[in-house]
Amino acid sequence: xxxxxxxxxxxxxxxxxxxxxxxxxxxxxxxxxxxxxxxxxxxxxxxxxxxxxxxxxxxxxxxxxxxxxxxxxxxxxxxxxxxxxxxxxxxxxxxxxxxxxxxxxxxxxxxxxxxxxxxxxxxxxxxxxxxxxxxxxxxxxxxxxxxxxxxxxxxxxxxxxxxxxxxxxxxxxxxxxxxxxxxxxxxxxxxxxxxxxxxxxxxxxxxxxxxxxxxxxxxxxxxxxxxxxxxxxxxxxxxxxxxxxxxxxxxxxxxxxxxxxxxxxxxxxxxxxxxxxxxxxxxxxxxxxxxxxxxxxxxxxxxxxxxxxxxxxxxxxxxxxxxxxxxxxxxxxxxxxxxxxxxxxxxxxxxxxxxxxxxxxxxxxxxxxxxxxxxxxxxxxxxxxxxxxxxxxxxxxxxxxxxxxxxxxxxxxxxxxxxxxxxxxxxxxxxxxxxxxxxxxxxxxxxxxxxxxxxxxxxxxxxxxxxxxxxxxx
Amino acid sequence: xxxxxxxxxxxxxxxxxxxxxxxxxxxxxxxxxxxxxxxxxxxxxxxxxxxxxxxxxxxxxxxxxxxxxxxxxxxxxxxxxxxxxxxxxxxxxxxxxxxxxxxxxxxxxxxxxxxxxxxxxxxxxxxxxxxxxxxxxxxxxxxxxxxxxxxxxxxxxxxxxxxxxxxxxxxxxxxxxxxxxxxxxxxxxxxxxxxxxxxxxxxxxxxxxxxxxxxxxxxxxxxxxxxxxxxxxxxxxxxxxxxxxxxxxxxxxxxx
Numbered sequence: 001x002x003x004x005x006x007x008x009x010x011x012x013x014x015x016x017x018x019x020x021x022x023x024x025x026x027x028x029x030x031x032x033x034x035x036x037x038x039x040x041x042x043x044x045x046x047x048x049x050x051x052x053x054x055x056x057x058x059x060x061x062x063x064x065x066x067x068x069x070x071x072x073x074x075x076x077x078x079x080x081x082x083x084x085x086x087x088x089x090x091x092x093x094x095x096x097x098x099x100x101x102x103x104x105x106x107x108x109x110x111x112x113x114x115x116x117x118x119x120x121x122x123x124x125x126x127x128x129x130x131x132x133x134x135x136x137x138x139x140x141x142x143x144x145x146x147x148x149x150x151x152x153x154x155x156x157x158x159x160x161x162x163x164x165x166x167x168x169x170x171x172x173x174x175x176x177x178x179x180x181x182x183x184x185x186x187x188x189x190x191x192x193x194x195x196x197x198x199x200x201x202x203x204x205x206x207x208x209x210x211x212x213x214x215x216x217x218x219x220x221x222x223x224x225x226x227x228x229x230x231x232x233x234x235x236x237x238x239x240x241x242x243x244x245x246x247x248x249x250x251x252x253x254x255x256x257x258x259x260x261x262x263x264x265x266x267x268x269x270x271x272x273x274x275x276x277x278x279x280x281x282x283x284x285x286x287x288x289x290x291x292x293x294x295x296x297x298x299x300x301x302x303x304x305x306x307x308x309x310x311x312x313x314x315x316x317x318x319x320x321x322x323x324x325x326x327x328x329x330x331x332x333x334x335x336x337x338x339x340x341x342x343x344x345x346x347x348x349x350x351x352x353x354x355x356x357x358x359x360x361x362x363x364x365x366x367x368x369x370x371x372x373x374x375x376x377x378x379x380x381x382x383x384x385x386x387x388x389x390x391x392x393x394x395x396x397x398x399x400x401x402x403x404x405x406x407x408x409x410x411x412x413x414x415x416x417x418x419x420x421x422x423x424x425x426x427x428x429x430x431x432x433x434x435x436x437x438x439x440x441x442x443x444x445x446x447x448x449x450x451x452x453x454x455x456x457x458x459x460x461x462x463x464x465x466x467x468x469x470x471x472x473x474x
Numbered sequence: 475x476x477x478x479x480x481x482x483x484x485x486x487x488x489x490x491x492x493x494x495x496x497x498x499x500x501x502x503x504x505x506x507x508x509x510x511x512x513x514x515x516x517x518x519x520x521x522x523x524x525x526x527x528x529x530x531x532x533x534x535x536x537x538x539x540x541x542x543x544x545x546x547x548x549x550x551x552x553x554x555x556x557x558x559x560x561x562x563x564x565x566x567x568x569x570x571x572x573x574x575x576x577x578x579x580x581x582x583x584x585x586x587x588x589x590x591x592x593x594x595x596x597x598x599x600x601x602x603x604x605x606x607x608x609x610x611x612x613x614x615x616x617x618x619x620x621x622x623x624x625x626x627x628x629x630x631x632x633x634x635x636x637x638x639x640x641x642x643x644x645x646x647x648x649x650x651x652x653x654x655x656x657x658x659x660x661x662x663x664x665x666x667x668x669x670x671x672x673x674x675x676x677x678x679x680x681x682x683x684x685x686x687x688x689x690x691x692x693x694x695x696x697x698x699x700x701x702x703x704x705x706x707x708x709x710x711x712x713x714x715x716x717x718x719x720x721x722x723x724x725x726x727x728x729x730x
Contacts, residue, residue: 022660332646332664370657372650372664373524375617395526412522416530419485419516420537429489447655451662452693455490462488462495463513 017343018366025341031167035159035338038166039329045272046326046380052274053264063265064384067320070219070252074310074319077219077252078301084222085299088284092299094249098128101302105130105211105244106137108298112242114139114208118200120226120233121145122213123323124248124302126158126345127358130211141211142203144232149196153180159339160347161325162270167338200232210236210294214247215322216262217299220255223283224299227267227276234280243285243294249301250310250319256281262322265382269324305358314393318353320383327377327387333370342367349377349387353394365402368394426463433457476508479589480545482538482559484552484685485517491685497712498551498586504721505594512541520558523566525652532566539563539575548582549589551708552684553615556585561618585615586708587683591624601714602633607705608677609637610668610691611644612684625683625707632714638675645671649690665694672702680704 025031050056070077082092095101109117117134119141125131131141131152143152147164151157154176158164165173174187183195212233214224224245226233237243253262259281267273286293309315328334328348339347344355344364352367368391377387418424436443436456445454460468479502483495502509519534538559542548550556560583563576590596609629615621622644629637648654648664655661668691672680678701682688685706692704705713715721 019657022657026659026663332648332667333660336660336663336667369525369653370660372613372646372648372653372661374613374646374650376613376644376646379617392524392526395524396528397526399526399528408525412525412527412530415517416522416527416533419519419534422514422516425485425516432489445655447658448693450658451665451697452690453696454693455486455689457489458492460492462483462492463515465492465496466499466511467513 017363018341018370021341021343022337022370025337030169031338031340032336034167034169036335038160038163039335042163042270042272042325042329046269046329047272049268049272049274053268059261059265060382060384062261063322063382064320066254066258066261067322067383068317070254071250071310071316071319074250074252077254078249081217081219081222081252082299082301084220085284086222088222088297089287090222090284090297090299092301094301095303097304098302101128101246101300101304102130102133104300105246106134106139108242108244109134109139109209112208112296114242116140116142116203116207117209117211118142118144118203118207118236118240119148119211120213120228120236121148121158121164122211122246123158123161123345124213124246125211127248128246128302128304130246142200142207144200144204144230144236145228146193146196146230146232149200150176153177157340157345160328161323163325167340204232204235204239207236207240209242209244210238210240211244211246212236214245214251215266216259217247217252217301218254218256218259218281219252221283223256223281225259226280226282227263227278228280229271229273229277231278234278237280237282238294241295242298243282243296244298244300245282246300246302249303249306250321266322266324269322269326269380269382305360308357308360309354312357314390315353315357317385318350318387318390320385321350321354322383324382326380326382330376330380332372332374332376349391350385353387353390356394356398362402365398368392368398426461429457429461433459476506477546478544479507479509480542480548481509481511482518482542482548482550482555483511483515484550484555486689487551487685488515490689491706494551494685494706494708497706497708498549500712500721501586501590501708501715502549504715505590505596507547507594510543510545512543515541518555518558520555520562521651523558523562524650528566532568535563535566535576536568536572539572539579542579542582546582547584547589547593548579549584549586551586551706552686553585553612553619553621554684554686556583557614557618559583585619585621585683587615587621587624587628588619590711591627597627598631599628599711599714600631600718601711602635602717603710603714604634604717605679606636606638606675606677607679607681607710608640608672608675609643610640610647610672610680610682610687612682612687613646615683616644621683625681628707628711629681632710633718635710635714636677638677640671640675640677642667642671647687647690649687651686654690661690662694665690669694669700673700678702679710681707681710683707 134141143149150165159167170187178185216225285297334348355364371391373388375388519531523531647668648661688704
């Protein structure tokens with residue numbers, strides 16, 4: 001399947017994109033089966049890891065509380081983080097939006113004569129469309145996380161926060177490698193990994209610049225933390241002479257003493273590991289306190305719509321997110337349609353909450369409505385973001401700010417009028433019952449009866465039964 | 475003097491599933507409560523609220539609050555409507571007076587399973603229901619009100635009732651109110667996973683605390699000629715009593 005043009009918000013897509021994409025992806029049974037299997041596996045791994053921790057609820061509380069401290073005073077914490085980073089000899093640039101962030105990275109690359117860039121997995125670079133920008137300007141950018149590498153080879157975008165290629169079976173990956181790399185077809189995972197590693201090793205050794213994201217920025221030290229399982233991010237941050245860290249401005253935690261807490265919450269929620277294989281904490285360039293490290297280190301701290309979330313007393317809670325994707329895995333919507341159908345970089349419940357603000361694009365307005373409000377996301381979130389309440393809140397905001405579907409507005413106005421008058425309301429029920437009885441066959445209800453019988457009004461209704469039995473009214 | 479329960483019957487239960495309401499009345503009266511009901515009752519406003527229409531929801535919320543009067547308890551056979559009344563009304567832009575009225579009600583709202591087990595103190599349901607059933611956790615009952623063990627406690631004590639748990643009983647059935655008609659294909663695809671789970675059990679009945687989920691599940695089962703029947707928990711409880719001939723004589727330990 002072609003990759004979803006909506007995934008890159010800079011490209012044009014039909015206004016009613018989301019519903020069309022949902023229909024399209026619902027028909028792709030192989031993709032759906034891969035998504036289902038991967039999310040069930042992730043949930044089971046998480047469950048086992050969380051069950052090991054008797055006071056998991058207390059840890060969630062604590063994670064929530066620390067992120068709240070940061071987000072409630074984000075500008076101050078950000079200034080302190082930047083100050084501490086600069087004291088380590090790191091050049092920090094605060095990018096107000098995607099365009100300026102991309103231009104800044106391009107500028108650094110030019111300034112240092114960079115030709116080849118290796119990169120580890122980073123959602124914020126997907127969000128700002130960094131790879132496309134750098135490639136359009138003649139730079140080679142190689143994704144080095146295996147999942148990202150697969151997605152890049154396929155010309156797609158990540159389908160999931162943690163497992164970018166989890167929609168692909170090993171057979172599909174085998175075919176992709178055979179086609180794009182000219183190797184003999186194999187579906188053996190370790191053989192496929194070896195093939196990718198051989199190619200990537202050469203790229204690492206010859207790259208001039210390494211780009212990584214940051215799972216956490218530590219306010220009181222100015223250092224950043226990256227968690228991973230493949231070691232590719234560590235190579236990206238140690239081998240090339242120029243190191244660039246791109247991070248969302250909300251990625252902060254107060255101090256290194258908070259790391260045990262946040263690593264526990266993140267690793268166990270994301271992959272069910274007690275700890276990922278690699279946890280790297282990095283500081284400034286060589287010759288600052290430590291003689292080791294790259295020649296130059298840059299932090300690009302990205303706003304790109306986050307200030308809009310921060311300004312809202314409710315939505316700012318979405319900035320507590322540590323990007324574990326547990327809410328993706330548990331969400332009945334995500335489980336059913338996977339990430340690409342959302343059409344945006346951030347998917348699942350958290351994506352549906354933040355995308356309308358981050359994108360500022362009305363095409364994202366469908367997303368908060370694509371939820372059953374089952375609340376499983378809020379229950380699983382390791383930092384207790386009330387996700388389904390935020391989805392509800394986004395619905396209210398969207399209804400208030402847009403003209404909305406006209407028929408729906410009229411519908412609810414009429415509904416309210418009827419429901420305020422029990423006589424009218426009961427007449428409506430009687431009328432519906434009569435129509436159902438004279439209509440030949442099943443009375444069609446748009447959006448319902450194609451797959452489900454619509455129930456029939458029963459005589460007597462409960463109210464009629466009550467009246468007949470002369471029960472007392474209060 | 476018996477305590478009074480004001481019954482709140484969800485709008486669609488009134489019209490489509492009146493036996494659920496009748497079972498509530500019979501159960502509550504046999505537990506020794508005086509049951510009252512306002513025939514002026516319509517809808518709690520949840521469909522508007524969940525669709526983002528705050529003004530309309532507020533209008534219906536303030537109307538509903540006025541109907542409850544001074545009853546000791548306000549009980550509904552729905553976790554979803556109870557959560558709306560008990561929790562979400564508090565997020566609406568109410569006037570000071572309206573908020574005071576709601577405050578006087580909020581601690582009296584109960585979903586009926588919670589009411590039977592926690593307030594009436596009945597955990598051992600006397601009765602017979604010679605069938606296999608599987609239980610679906612309704613999302614709002616489970617996550618907004620914390621109802622998980624109570625329905626199972628009641629069901630497992632019924633004579634000859636065989637409770638067979640389905641895989642992922644706590645996963646959503648895909649209804650989601652207006653979601654089910656806004657995204658019909660998606661809603662149905664989620665429902666199909668639930669149907670597969672409950673069919674795995676081979677149970678004759680699927681039971682839940684919310685008629686909304688059951689309307690969704692049963693709607694699919696009937697459309698596709700499946701033989702599983704959907705029943706509200708109170709219908710099973712009431713039928714179990716009737717199967718024993720009559721409601722058990724309560725010895726007063728549970729009766730208020």
